[in-house]
Amino acid sequence: MSDDSNVSADGPSEYQGVERRQNDRRRDLRFPFTAFVDAVEHQSKAKISGRTSDISSGGCYVETISPFPVETIIKIR
Numbered sequence: 001m002s003d004d005s006n007v008s009a010d011g012p013s014e015y016q017g018v019e020r021r022q023n024d025r026r027r028d029l030r031f032p033f034t035a036f037v038d039a040v041e042h043q044s045k046a047k048i049s050g051r052t053s054d055i056s057s058g059g060c061y062v063e064t065i066s067p068f069p070v071e072t073i074i075k076i077r
Contacts, residue, residue: 028056037062042073 033055039062040047050064060076068074 028058030054030056030061033060038077039064039068039074040077041068042075 031054033052035052037050037052038047039050046068048064048066048068050062050067052060052062054061062076
């Protein structure tokens with residue numbers, strides 16, 4: 001049985017939906033946000049294009065076909 005303590009009679013509020021997603025593993029509150037991005041790796045100048053789906057004060061998620069390795073330093077535009 002699921003815990004629906006954050007659901008009102010009218011269904012979950014927008015804030016409660018964001019709060020639930022935030023609790024999965026991130027420490028910063030995330031908000032839905034969509035934008036196209038170009039990411040360039042600092043040393044090799046390798047470039048990838050992608051799309052964001054969430055943004056927070058700690059960063060954003062970028063969906064791409066071939067992501068850079070974890071902790072790669074990039075510039076996003």
